[in-house]
Amino acid sequence: MPEGHTVRRQAREHDKLFRGHRLHVSSPQGRFADGAALLDDRTLEGTDAYGKHLWLRFEGDLLLHVHLGLYGTWLFGPEPAPPPVGALRVRLEGAGAFADLRGATACEVHTPGDRRAVVARLGPDPLRPRHDPARAFARVTRSRSPVGLLLMDQTVAAGVGNVYRAEVLYRAGIDPHRPGRLVTRDEWDALWADLVTLMRAGVRTGRIVTTRPSDRDRVSGRARREDSHYVYRRTGLPCRVCGTPVAHEVMGARNLFWCPVCQPA
DNA sequence: GCTAAATGTTGAT
DNA sequence: TCAACCTTTAGCT
Numbered sequence: 261m262p263e264g265h266t267v268r269r270q271a272r273e274h275d276k277l278f279r280g281h282r283l284h285v286s287s288p289q290g291r292f293a294d295g296a297a298l299l300d301d302r303t304l305e306g307t308d309a310y311g312k313h314l315w316l317r318f319e320g321d322l323l324l325h326v327h328l329g330l331y332g333t334w335l336f337g338p339e340p341a342p343p344p345v346g347a348l349r350v351r352l353e354g355a356g357a358f359a360d361l362r363g364a365t366a367c368e369v370h371t372p373g374d375r376r377a378v379v380a381r382l383g384p385d386p387l388r389p390r391h392d393p394a395r396a397f398a399r400v401t402r403s404r405s406p407v408g409l410l411l412m413d414q415t416v417a418a419g420v421g422n423v424y425r426a427e428v429l430y431r432a433g434i435d436p437h438r439p440g441r442l443v444t445r446d447e448w449d450a451l452w453a454d455l456v457t458l459m460r461a462g463v464r465t466g467r468i469v470t471t472r473p474s475d476r477d478r479v480s481g482r483a484r485r486e487d488s489h490y491v492y493r494r495t496g497l498p499c500r501v502c503g504t505p506v507a508h509e510v511m512g513a514r515n516l517f518w519c520p521v522c523q524p525a
Numbered sequence: 526g527c528t529a530a531a532t533g534t535t536g537a538t
Numbered sequence: 539t540c541a542a543c544c545t546t547t548a549g550c551t
């Protein structure tokens with residue numbers, strides 16, 4: 261379930277459980293056997309999350325680089341770890357805990373240089389402390405591409421995924437099809453500030469909740485899980501604000517959702 | 526029990 | 539623009 265906020269939480273969890281400890285690294289599935297052998301029995305010195313990328317830094321300048329892709333997962337738990345089942349790419353064990361990685365798009369050993377090369381390709385990350393929306397705007401303002409596509413481009417802004425894309429455009433009242441060059445600096449700054457707010461909340465809670473309390477349907481005073489979003493995966497359902505059916509199309513091979521009235525062309 | 530879809534990226538066409 | 543990657547889950551039957 262990985263957008264940037266998830267990766268950041270996972271970095272924090274690895275740090276909490278394993279930093280300063282010597283880890284047993286294995287690849288029960290075998291697909292990462294060589295890498296696991298390289299990292300096995302080394303101390304974890306730190307972690308780093310940038311956009312949707314995670315690095316675990318082991319002694320000797322060896323990094324484990326993980327990108328979860330669409331369906332990669334980490335599962336954390338206390339030892340003893342259960343017997344490995346299925347395609348378990350990596351298991352980390354130490355300090356009374358285990359972490360299992362499945363389904364990742366990228367799982368490889370990096371040098372610090374490899375990491376720098378990846379980071380150099382990424383745009384500013386709303387979750388990094390000294391993020392720079394101006395660097396992203398420089399790309400947006402000279403692009404004819406729709407802003408809905410630009411927001412998903414990791415070289416423009418790192419860590420934003422399909423849910424935050426749809427929701428932040430809804431909250432800003434911006435049509436996803438509007439060319440980047442027609443987004444004003446003020447609009448972009450507001451968009452960015454909202455990403456920072458929403459993604460930080462995501463790091464805190466582990467969930468993406470973008471609806472303002474006043475716009476949620478309520479049952480017996482409790483917000484329901486399906487009230488978390490304005491438009492994401494709500495095709496055909498009435499917009500929470502104006503009642504217009506939420507629109508859907510495929511943009512850049514991903515599902516896009518928006519309200520044609522609240523986000524006018 | 527089966528199928529389709531999913532919060533993503535890469536590399537071939 | 540599209541298939542591939544590779545796993546889980548929701549929604550059917």
